[in-house]
Amino acid sequence: INDFSYLHTNCFELSIYVGCDKYPHESELPEEWENNRESLIVFMEQVHRGIKGIVKDVHGKGIPNAIISVEGVNHDVRTGK
Numbered sequence: 001i002n003d004f005s006y007l008h009t010n011c012f013e014l015s016i017y018v019g020c021d022k023y024p025h026e027s028e029l030p031e032e033w034e035n036n037r038e039s040l041i042v043f044m045e046q047v048h049r050g051i052k053g054i055v056k057d058v059h060g061k062g063i064p065n066a067i068i069s070v071e072g073v074n075h076d077v078r079t080g081k
Contacts, residue, residue, distance in 0.1 A: 018032060018035070055079050
């Protein structure tokens with residue numbers, strides 16, 4: 001479902017599993033955090049990569065539902081309303 005949302009709604013959803021136990025006991029959480037803290041922080045920093053901005057017309061007004069094509073990427077992205 002994550003791929004569908006990204007391709008058809010521009011919503012990037014993410015599921016991360018850091019262990020085999022979906023619901024670890026509360027006492028195990030500090031160790032799980034320490035085991036994964038650095039990699040999760042580095043991953044969150046990646047939000048600043050890529051191209052972002054507002055698509056505007058010649059008068060500076062935002063263009064709703066503009067189609068953006070990027071060479072080398074096999075799907076277009078549409079701006080929000």
